[in-house]
Amino acid sequence: MTYEIDRTWIDFYKELAERLLKYKNNREELIENVKKIYVTTNIRMPKLEKNHQLVDIDPFTVFGLFNKSAMKDSNKIKILETVAEIFNINSEVPTNFESVPTINTMNATYYYFLGDREENDIDNLWSLFENALAYAKNKKYQQKFMKYFDMSIEQKGNGRNKVTNGLYWIAPEVYSSLDWRTSQYVYETEKISDKYINHNEKIPNKISAKQYLKIVKQLKEYLSSSDTVMNSFVDLYYEAWKYSQEIKDKNREIETSDADKDVEVVNYWTISLDSQETKWREFLENSIIALGFNELGDFSTYEDKKQIKEKLQETNDTDRSYNNIANAILQFTHEMKAGDIVYATFEQSKVLGWGKITSEQVYEPNGEFKNIRQIDWKEQGEWTTPIKLKNKKLYKITPYKDTIEALNDIFTTSSEEDLGKEQIKYPKYSSEDFLNEVFISEQHYNRLIQLLEMKKNVILQGPPGVGKTFAAKRLAYSIMGVKDKNRVKMIQFHQSYSYEDFIMGFRPTETGFKLHTGAFYNFCKQAEQDMDHDYFFIIDEINRGNLSKIFGELFMLIENDKRGSELELLYADEKFTVPDNVYIIGLMNTADRSLAILDYALRRRFAFFDISAGFSTEGFKEYQEKLQSPKFDSLIQRVEDLNNDIRNDEMLGEDFIIGHSYFSNLTQVTDTILSNIVEFEIIPLLKEYWFDEPSKVDIWADTLRSAIR
Template identity: 50%
Template sequence: METKAYLSWVDFYMELADKLLAYKNNRKTLIDKVKAIYTAINMRLPKLEKDNKIVDIDPFTIFGLFNKGITNANRISILRGFAQEFSVKAQVPDSFDGIPVLNNMAATFYCFIGDRQENDIENLWQVFVSALEYANTHSDSSKKTFVAAYDVASQQKGVKWNLTMALYWIRPYEYINLDSRNRWYICNPENMPVDYIESIGAFETVPTGAEYLAIVDKSRAVLEKGNYRYKNFPELSYYAWVISEQVNEENRAAAVENTRVNAGEAIGDKDVHTVHYWIYSPGYGSAMWDKFYEDGVMAIAREHIGDLRQFASRKEMQDRMMECGGDTGTRSYKNASLETWQFVHELKPGDVIFAKSGKRTIIGRGIVTSDYYYDDSYSDEYRNLRKVNWTHKGEWEHPGNAITKVLTDVTSYTDYVEEISALFEDEVSGDVEEVKIEYPIYTAEDFLSEVYMSRSNYDILSNLLINKKNIIMQGAPGVGKTFAAKRLAYSMMGVKDPSRVMMVQFHQSYSYEDFIMGFRPASTSFELKKGPFYSFCKKAELDLENDYYFIIDEINRGNLSKIFGELFMLIENDKRGVSLQLLYSDEKFSVPENVYIIGMMNTADRSLAMLDYALRRRFAFFEFSPALETDGFRQYRQGKDNKKFDSLIATIEKLNIAIENDETLGRGFRIGHSYFCTDKPIDDMWLNAVVTYEIVPLLNEYWFDEPSKVRDWEYALREAIR
């Protein structure tokens, strides 16, 4: 690098170490000065002793106050306080890149009273004094004194590798930092010579004092003579930080890609935020509720593992919890890591929070308004936060017993969410402002870029839905009906707004009571429950300016006359707005004009009865055909650039002609293109798997009474990919 601004901290740290040396035998004054610093900068002093009654302190713990997981702004404030109190002349640093930091859970170099030995703090002072002496003189006597002090202190509980970090803080050019980041970096042959790596060992245990100084000497020799960007320990530590941050960022991106970005992609919901509902406990026994409500926040007590953004995966987070032995009570680390990961990555602005106290009381409702952030100045335990617009505060009886976890996503329990939401329907809160969610724009062009369909067919399909209001997309499995359904709705809406789209799937046991409304068992009797179609129509009725789309997968699997009941007539396009008496309710009900119904059915499903003719005339039918010959699929094939794949598609096209001409099958049994769509690279293993485990079993089903025909086509398919 052209400048070494990242080393601006070195002079300040070294001078502060010299200043602290004067307080070896006057620790009471040192403690008073530290307290005075925090009072002057109006910050809460971290917990440095049981009950915060500090009776002794070591110099490395002093450095740990500003070398742990806190914001740079707070680090600067603390260092300015030290500069003022100890008359440090060096400039206060404003960059801390590459400086090793303590785990917030173990931010002292000693254990608290009751767990530490009598001389533990004194032993740390001996290391501090001898380290400065050896750095200044490099005499044999000072070396011997340092090694002896180091060997004693490094064996104390809670010290170990942190001692090398502390030595680096006070004399960064003299002592190498061997925290996990640096050990990882210098043991990579890309960063240091192989013979050097072999000579320093595998770092399975903390080195002795003599071994540590030997590592220091070997490392300095390599840096001074080698052709590296780093020529000293501070530069080495900085570059180790730079590279590890790059790796961590890649891991975080991969974790987000795996858990979030692809979620819902198959049904068109990639990058779409849907409102989730959460049950939340504001502190142990809801003790923090009043403060959280007043401050407009929610927080989770994970201070012992610091800023939660540092973890690239839930597994990494769980491992750190187990390592630190954080307070998870009777809950397992698995549950603790789940709710913590969700708090950081899955909770989103716009989500609804129901605050609870114990198992039987709801005490408030709010809307999340910010992403996750870490604030080390907020509270001793609650520094992992999100901003919340708390819309309600009070006490409501919880329906049943609430789950005991701190944070739980209850979105999928629709009846439960409705019951809790109903508690607030008649409540009026002062200034209630919902979070406006910006949904992604989605056009017809976006639809055509994802769905292998011609523009003319898209125009036909969308116009059919507009005019008829009810369509059924039919075709063999694998032609992309489900893939296209939500995308069609979004393209006609012009935006990916999932609140205006609902999808259900019919099956043989699905009933009117499931779909519209019916009586269901409750704790002591039966209650009238509203079904998804009823609720969806009522929601659309309040928003007539916008269109709503109700999607039914496998529509021909249900008994449609039984499921739709008296709504059989009301779904017709010219009967929209007409009201009829419902079977289980005194109210009159109509299907709003802005509700469109999209059904999907497999024409190859021979075990199912044909659709009721009365229902058929209420729907328009659009056939989805294999898209192997469309421009979009041709571009997809070109992108894969695989000759065996091209040969397989050519064989499938011939196979589809044979299926269409077969009197027992026909067009509706052709093999769809989605069997051959993948985001992964196409190789021999993938091709063989598609043929062996997807296409051949389908042919066995089609021609179960003609095994010779199956064998012929299986041979042709395997020859295509040989």
């Protein structure tokens, strides 16, 4: 088997290695060529020496120029195109780097700067480079290779990751990378049998040449065996890279649903610097931002704020809440994204610069900052702000247009980079798009629009799996005409949700109590500044909250004929109003037996719209026809029969039928996919419905399974 991997980089990197070898005794010319790369590409040259006065360089660091973890592929390609021209490389310039390991952006030189490195450090690296290429061709150079391997890896700033990555770049048929991705895949996943690898072995960072060559030999034996379809170290690294991506995706909290996954929104952030001089200089020189908290390891491995807070409390032996810090870490890891605008601030009155995020969160185990995002700093200096800024580590200011405008006014930017310009191009979304994706009839859709316009407040109610959340967001987008996620806010009520969470209230701080505004208050203030556009506030599980307690005095203001009326708030000497352009959509699961009868005040102020299973709608029929799957068709027929049984059950009824969303959004149909829906979604639901009739559950389970046999 041959892996479908783009291996263009191999020939290019190997040819470049041979070209670089000629500069071993002519490093002055190599330095001039390196400088020429950045002049030609118009990319800012990284810091390669103290005060940027480059006096010497090794060949591995030259490779590191375009193999940095946070570097965009477009910049890698731009540099490599220039490298090809300067060094007369004939091989095709690579454009794909999935099987190429990278090194920490913050630690991209293989030597320490003048004054901190030993006299022969760079010479040793050249000797390792030369003998590694020689050993790749002739095993008689093994002893020399081992000698300089051990010398180079013991140098300050070097370790297993960097040195083995460098060797892999120049001869991937001989040397394996042993960076964190490969080590994780080889030693932690048990994908490689114990007969090849000792999974209990702890590989040191300062690994010896003898240990390294032993592991390389073990991996070669595995790759040449019948136990794998992989054939080379490139295949192995590609698998390790894929595995690391899967783990990262698995651990990533996704804040959006399918309803708005294709909506791109530019968010605005402030990042507060603890040290105005040191951290800001490092951020600028390395084109990054970071929060610190290296003791947490990889931010992406934490699932929620609770885990982060517990780890910080344990590590620092304190009962401090760490609530704001935990929230900042989750936002930095999961919510911030490429294209977002960041303002670097100091104290509460100074702005040091602004830039655009260019990468996802990157974890660098050996970096000074272990969790970073790459950023393109646009302006730097020192400005005094006309407003008082939040003194938070990371703060999302997207909802506060006055704050953004005040910050933008202090910069003098070109028209191309004008921060005041509209930054977002929203996808258009029409009623036709809604009907193609949400399986209700056009008649019901038009009636729903009329209800929302008339009452301003609507509750979508129905059994589980009918796509209420999806429908709510798509409904908002269809009315707006675009998928503007900034004008849609979704929260979830629960038994502990309070007025203080929804409107405002006092919360404890380290020095006392402070008045905080809630989700609905902030949303109304945002909508009030943009009365030309509609805003939609969606409340999931609306019947789970204590509505009178949560809405308080605002229950009256949400009525259609009371919009624009003012009322003094409980905790503030402030007149508050619910703007006319705010629509409230509540979601309610009618199958929830545990809920009390809804408050009459809620029923009077909301229109109720039933959403049922859409198996018989034209939209679902078209979707079903496109899948072209007899087994899918058979399963849907069985589910419709099951729903008839549920409807006729005295203890259940229409509110408990199985919805269509369990079967939606499939691009292909396999036995495994259908089986997973049946076994892990529908059958557990039936066990809840007929907990006292296990034989009935068994009958329907067999019926559903038979449809896909």
